[in-house]
Amino acid sequence: xxxxxxxxxxxxxxxxxxxxxxxxxxxxxxxxxxxxxxxxxxxxxxxxxxxxxxxxxxxxxxxxxxxxxxxxxxxxxxxxxxxxxxxxxxxxxxxxxxxxxxxxxxxxxxxxxxxxxxxxxxxxxxxxxxxxxxxxxxxxxxxxxxxxxxxxxxxxxxxxxxxxxxxxxxxxxxxxxxxxxxxxxxxxxxxxxxxxxxxxxxxxxxxxxxxxxxxxxxxxxxxxxxxxxxxxxxxxxxxxxxxxxxxxxxxxxxxxxxxxxxxxxxxxxxxxxxx
Amino acid sequence: xxxxxxxxxxxxxxxxxxxxxxxxxxxxxxxxxxxxxxxxxxxxxxxxxxxxxxxxxxxxxxxxxxxxxxxxxxxxxxxxxxxxxxxxxxxxxxxxxxxxxxxxxxxxxxxxx
Amino acid sequence: xxxxxxxxxxxxxxxxxxxxxxxxxxxxxxxxxxxxxxxxxxxxxxxxxxxxxxxxxxxxxxxxxxxxxxxxxxxxxxxxxxxxxxxxxxxxxxxxxxxxxxxxxxxxxxxxxxxxxxxxxxxxxxxxxxxxxxxxxxxxxxxxxxxxxxxxxxxxxxxxxxxxxxxxxxxxxxxxxxxxxxxxxxxxxxxxxxxxxxxxxxxxxxxxxxxxxxxxxxxxxxxxxxxxxxxxxxxxxxxxxxxxxxxxxxxxxxxxxxxxxxxxxxxxxxxxxxxxx
Numbered sequence: 001x002x003x004x005x006x007x008x009x010x011x012x013x014x015x016x017x018x019x020x021x022x023x024x025x026x027x028x029x030x031x032x033x034x035x036x037x038x039x040x041x042x043x044x045x046x047x048x049x050x051x052x053x054x055x056x057x058x059x060x061x062x063x064x065x066x067x068x069x070x071x072x073x074x075x076x077x078x079x080x081x082x083x084x085x086x087x088x089x090x091x092x093x094x095x096x097x098x099x100x101x102x103x104x105x106x107x108x109x110x111x112x113x114x115x116x117x118x119x120x121x122x123x124x125x126x127x128x129x130x131x132x133x134x135x136x137x138x139x140x141x142x143x144x145x146x147x148x149x150x151x152x153x154x155x156x157x158x159x160x161x162x163x164x165x166x167x168x169x170x171x172x173x174x175x176x177x178x179x180x181x182x183x184x185x186x187x188x189x190x191x192x193x194x195x196x197x198x199x200x201x202x203x204x205x206x207x208x209x210x211x212x213x214x215x216x217x218x219x220x221x222x223x224x225x226x227x228x229x230x231x232x233x234x235x236x237x238x239x240x241x242x243x244x245x246x247x248x249x250x251x252x253x254x255x256x257x258x259x260x261x262x263x264x265x266x267x268x269x270x271x272x273x274x275x
Numbered sequence: 276x277x278x279x280x281x282x283x284x285x286x287x288x289x290x291x292x293x294x295x296x297x298x299x300x301x302x303x304x305x306x307x308x309x310x311x312x313x314x315x316x317x318x319x320x321x322x323x324x325x326x327x328x329x330x331x332x333x334x335x336x337x338x339x340x341x342x343x344x345x346x347x348x349x350x351x352x353x354x355x356x357x358x359x360x361x362x363x364x365x366x367x368x369x370x371x372x373x374x375x376x377x378x379x380x381x382x383x384x385x386x387x388x
Numbered sequence: 389x390x391x392x393x394x395x396x397x398x399x400x401x402x403x404x405x406x407x408x409x410x411x412x413x414x415x416x417x418x419x420x421x422x423x424x425x426x427x428x429x430x431x432x433x434x435x436x437x438x439x440x441x442x443x444x445x446x447x448x449x450x451x452x453x454x455x456x457x458x459x460x461x462x463x464x465x466x467x468x469x470x471x472x473x474x475x476x477x478x479x480x481x482x483x484x485x486x487x488x489x490x491x492x493x494x495x496x497x498x499x500x501x502x503x504x505x506x507x508x509x510x511x512x513x514x515x516x517x518x519x520x521x522x523x524x525x526x527x528x529x530x531x532x533x534x535x536x537x538x539x540x541x542x543x544x545x546x547x548x549x550x551x552x553x554x555x556x557x558x559x560x561x562x563x564x565x566x567x568x569x570x571x572x573x574x575x576x577x578x579x580x581x582x583x584x585x586x587x588x589x590x591x592x593x594x595x596x597x598x599x600x601x602x603x604x605x606x607x608x609x610x611x612x613x614x615x616x617x618x619x620x621x622x623x624x625x626x627x628x629x630x631x632x633x634x635x636x637x638x639x640x641x642x643x644x645x646x647x648x649x650x651x652x653x654x655x656x657x658x659x660x661x662x663x664x665x
Contacts, residue, residue, distance in 0.1 A: 029490065029491075029494070030494045032491070033491055033492065033493075033494050033495045034494065034495070034498075037495060053513070054513065054514070067329075070329070070373070071329055071332070071334075071335070071373050072298060072334075072335075072371065072372050072373030073332070073334050073373075075294065075297060075298035075372075076298065076334070078294050079294060079295045079296075079298070082291060082294060082295055083295065108408065111405065111408040111409060112408045112409065112411050112412060113412060114409070115409035115410075116409070116412040116413065118631060118634075119627050119628075119631050120627065121585075121630075122588070122626065122627045122628075122629070122630025122631045122634065123623050123624070123626050123627035123630065124588065124589035124592045124593065124626070125589075126505075126589065126592055126593040126596065126604075127592045127603075127604065127607060127622070127623045127626050128623060129596065130596075130607050130608055130610070130611035130619050131611075131616060131619045131620065131623070133611065134432070134433060134611065134614065134616060134619075135433065206586075207586070207589065210504050210505050210506070210589070210590075210593070211589075211593075213505055213506055214505045214508075214593040214596070217505075217508070217509075217597065218596065218597070222334075228506070228508075228509045228510075229508075229509050230333070231509065232509040232512060232513070235513060237510065237513065240509045240510050241510070243509075244502050244506055244507070244510065245502075247501070247502055247506050248498050248499075248501040248502040248506070249498075249501075250294070251501040251502075252497060252498065252501050253287055253290055253291065254287070254291070255501070256283075256287070256497075257283050257284065257286055257287025257288075257290065258284065258287040258288065258291065260280075260283075261280035261281070261283045261284040261287070262280075262284065264280040265280050265281070265284075268280075
């Protein structure tokens with residue numbers, strides 16, 4: 001055992017040193033493009049001597065970010081937006097997945113609902129915002145309604161795709177063994193469709209995050225959309241840009257560090273079923 | 276050895292946890308530094324001055340109004356008077372990370388004739 | 389006795405099958421009118437079906453409906469066209485040039501994350517309220533999706549195919565025109581289709597606050613006067629237009645190209661293994 005480790009040591013350390021050498025390079029690969037953008041942005045601001053109410057410099061944006069953080073607004077609004085998104089994603093999955101199973105597994109249900117679904121997909125959630133405001137007031141319910149409406153359709157559609165890709169034999173095999181419908185859903189449809197469901201969730205988050213920002217702009221009860229739209233009233237360009245950077249960053253965190261790993265894991269664990 | 280997606284998932288989850296709860300936890304942990312000692316044992320409704328080290332915005336005014344009745348400024352814009360603050364709300368006020376101090380309202384000085 | 393009955397049964401089945409897609413609308417409409425006739429909600433909260441249809445007729449007769457639809461479609465066309473052309477061109481340059489692709493990738497991820505409506509507050513200050521604003525937001529939404537898909541499509545074209553055409557004496561442009569472009573086309577069109585989906589959403593969102601005409605503004609203006617009939621009618625019109633665009637414009641184009649050139653990725657396992665990505 002000890003001999004094996006010593007023998008294996010050089011060959012094993014080689015790739016790890018290589019990756020250790022590459023790691024700062026990887027960081028640079030991300031930092032460098034943004035550094036270039038910031039440099040160009042600064043140059044534009046400096047060259048045309050643009051007014052602060054037209055374009056804020058990167059330094060002003062950084063100052064505004066610190067100020068907003070000190071005043072408690074930044075963390076509060078970011079948390080508000082994230083919480084809304086999380087709740088909406090959860091509810092959408094709870095509605096969308098069973099509905100997707102029903103449509104995917106049953107021709108008649110599919111025929112009845114698919115057209116309507118496609119029609120509803122064409123009406124963006126934001127279009128319902130004025131009606132939602134009339135019904136639910138300037139509240140979290142309004143925001144949630146719009147975001148869930150936006151999120152649920154991609155989840156349903158992708159659940160359908162996932163269920164249809166499952167070989168019928170699996171269902172028939174379990175059926176012949178006397179498994180109940182619920183059992184089949186749990187043991188065949190859910191694992192079989194999961195990779196596709198996560199894809200749908202990821203796509204839906206892209207639409208949903210934007211719908212949330214738009215809803216927050218109109219509802220004005222906290223959240224990053226409120227932050228950037230409120231800053232508009234006083235032409236606080238620095239604040240608007242802080243908000244934009246944060247909106248992008250949060251989306252990337254959720255997409256790349258939360259949903260994408262889940263997607264990779266489900267694909268690795270259950271993805272075989274699709275082929 | 277943790278697989279790459281799980282490591283990323285954990286990093287993402289902890290980052291989001293910090294964004295969601297960081298400020299609240301920080302505010303709760305440091306609440307004793309904000310509350311004036313004279314308010315510590317308050318039982319009934321109290322009148323307080325919430326001291327901010329900046330000019331309050333819509334966000335702050337709206338939040339503060341949830342804990343008591345807004346009763347004007349105390350000298351400068353950064354000092355906000357709140358009346359009818361019950362003990363629970365007083366504790367909650369102390370947990371707000373962006374509040375710098377909470378003082379008792381001083382009795383109005385007798386006006387010189 | 390049996391054959392005619394089963395034939396009738398078959399015809400009935402076929403009729404039911406054909407009408408099935410409309411059942412949700414019928415059920416929903418019935419539930420709506422029953423509720424409306426029992427509860428009599430105020431018109432400012434919920435319109436009746438007839439009131440809503442009346443609103444459509446009223447808007448159509450006054451001509452504002454057509455003006456709003458045309459304003460929206462014009463913006464969508466302008467923004468989408470700009471986004472598609474620029475996205476495809478930039479996508480080709482980037483896809484064929486690996487260092488550029490590596491350099492731009494983080495920026496792409498970030499700016500894609502804030503594409504569309506997020507720019508609204510900043511852009512109101514820069515270009516003001518109106519067509520320019522909506523066109524920018526649509527362009528912004530469409531560009532990044534088309535760009536990403538073009539890069540993907542270009543990178544997925546097997547290098548072997550390009551090299552074989554070049555050994556036959558084709559120049560760089562000829563290779564791009566005859567191999568890379570058709571190879572990447574299905575991906576590009578896929579990007580165009582989902583890009584238009586994002587663009588359509590961005591348009592409605594932009595028009596809610598940042599325009600004086602257009603379907604989004606029509607709905608928003610109606611909300612000011614609590615005209616729920618116009619709001620619901622507007623939403624349905626938006627849905628009809630989106631569906632018509634998808635069915636009669638995008639789907640045929642996509643189907644034709646995929647039929648003609650096929651998806652390149654399907655030919656994996658063969659010489660397609662030599663990916664550049």
